Amino acid sequence: MSVPLVDSDPRGMPYSTSAQGAMRDRVSHVLIRVGGALWVLGTTSVDRGATRQHAFITQAQTNSGVHVRECPAPSAALLELRRVSGLTWDQLARLFGITRRSLHFWASGKPLTPAHEERLHRLLATVRRLDRGSAHTNRTLLLGEHADGGIPFDLLVAGQYERVLALLGPGHARARPHPAALTADARAARAPHAPEDIAGSLPDRVHTEVGKVRVPRVARDRT
Amino acid sequence: MAVPEHDHPHHRVDAALQAWRQGDCVLGEHWFIHRFDPAVPLTEASAAVCTQGVDLAESAVRGLVVLTQTCDIVRASRERPFLEVAPLVEVSAQVAHEIERGRRPVYAIVPALRTHGLVADLDRTMTVEKAVVAQWARIAGCRTDTEARRFALALVRKRARVAFPDDFTALVARLQARLLERHDKQSEEGRALRALREIRVRAAPSWEATTVEVTFWFIREEEAMDFEGKRWDILLDGWLQLMPASGRFRPVHGAVLALEDLTAKEYVESDPLDLDHLSTRGFVLSE
Numbered sequence: 001m002s003v004p005l006v007d008s009d010p011r012g013m014p015y016s017t018s019a020q021g022a023m024r025d026r027v028s029h030v031l032i033r034v035g036g037a038l039w040v041l042g043t044t045s046v047d048r049g050a051t052r053q054h055a056f057i058t059q060a061q062t063n064s065g066v067h068v069r070e071c072p073a074p075s076a077a078l079l080e081l082r083r084v085s086g087l088t089w090d091q092l093a094r095l096f097g098i099t100r101r102s103l104h105f106w107a108s109g110k111p112l113t114p115a116h117e118e119r120l121h122r123l124l125a126t127v128r129r130l131d132r133g134s135a136h137t138n139r140t141l142l143l144g145e146h147a148d149g150g151i152p153f154d155l156l157v158a159g160q161y162e163r164v165l166a167l168l169g170p171g172h173a174r175a176r177p178h179p180a181a182l183t184a185d186a187r188a189a190r191a192p193h194a195p196e197d198i199a200g201s202l203p204d205r206v207h208t209e210v211g212k213v214r215v216p217r218v219a220r221d222r223t
Numbered sequence: 224m225a226v227p228e229h230d231h232p233h234h235r236v237d238a239a240l241q242a243w244r245q246g247d248c249v250l251g252e253h254w255f256i257h258r259f260d261p262a263v264p265l266t267e268a269s270a271a272v273c274t275q276g277v278d279l280a281e282s283a284v285r286g287l288v289v290l291t292q293t294c295d296i297v298r299a300s301r302e303r304p305f306l307e308v309a310p311l312v313e314v315s316a317q318v319a320h321e322i323e324r325g326r327r328p329v330y331a332i333v334p335a336l337r338t339h340g341l342v343a344d345l346d347r348t349m350t351v352e353k354a355v356v357a358q359w360a361r362i363a364g365c366r367t368d369t370e371a372r373r374f375a376l377a378l379v380r381k382r383a384r385v386a387f388p389d390d391f392t393a394l395v396a397r398l399q400a401r402l403l404e405r406h407d408k409q410s411e412e413g414r415a416l417r418a419l420r421e422i423r424v425r426a427a428p429s430w431e432a433t434t435v436e437v438t439f440w441f442i443r444e445e446e447a448m449d450f451e452g453k454r455w456d457i458l459l460d461g462w463l464q465l466m467p468a469s470g471r472f473r474p475v476h477g478a479v480l481a482l483e484d485l486t487a488k489e490y491v492e493s494d495p496l497d498l499d500h501l502s503t504r505g506f507v508l509s510e
Contacts, residue, residue, distance in 0.1 A: 193325025
């Protein structure tokens, strides 16, 4: 009941290979298993795992025709899973059988156990493949009751990723636009003040006045 | 003989105001008027004239700055005859620096007058007719889009700060103290807080609810994957321990995320943690 860790193009075409002579734009939504585990930098220490936050699978193209997408760091994978699936923090926590607090700590960089990390990447691979391009649509699909009475979300909780994909089919979402970056000045103009300053605002009036005062000439209008 | 329509005085006013922008100002001897209660004069200005049978005082100021938005300044004066102005007041270089950092929302920096030590006093505003401003010698207050944007943001902040409930202010008092105290023993936690881009807080279902689920979004800079080699989740744990669930506020959640990790929904459903320093001083001192 696993999403295949190495896959081919859903349209039956191989991913970019040297035989085709050119790289294709699209990358596969797959993972590969390396040495039976998802770790490349071997360690059994969960804490030390944080030091290798960045990609543990980096190769992109092989002569075998498999184009492997770089695996994001766990926290990035979790946040992508949340963004694409549209599921709430609470719903995502239920997918992993953990508390929302634990999920927040994962998102903040706390290392996952190998088992949780593998589950995370399988879930991400699944939602990437069924992505309709809208978080709301994806969430509705995952939480809705299917014709056979099954609820895809419950199947995900049970680890039945292939079943979910079979029920919902591939998404063919259009890639999100990647607009050009703003200049540093433009970013700075939109940046909020530092937390230290706005969480400690000083409300007192501290200026100096000119000191001259006069009685104004006033006409009252009661119309 | 009838005055041709294009020679009418209000057209000259409209023409003169086409050059004016929000943040533009005038220097020299100008007068700011405000109403007061003669029985209880609260300022030096009102105290100086309250015995003269009046309830209005005019105070000399070093200049005035236009607060009205540019699109309203340039509209026809017959349809939109008023402009809103604030007095320019003198502050020390240290205070000007604090204003620039957003620490004193009572004031706004007028970039062109920064070297004069003059800033806008946003506590006082006065309505004038456009014909008055049309006679002033205009000084461009903001010279770039960035400066104009910062000035506009200062006006927004003065008017649109969230009024957090008192019991929430008590809940965050220790976090606020950690943020502001630069010489405490837990300096790493404090420095990490100060390195954040922004702190936002979300209350569900609402701030008025009997039980409020509170979620803090500690928004880091995108490139800051950790803080001086320390994982954010470890720092997060320390910050959340400063705000244990209590009273109406339970549970209290938090996460350290980059801006791109927060959904637009989460961003707009949360408020910046914008608090007065003095409003929590009692809590800080009694810690």
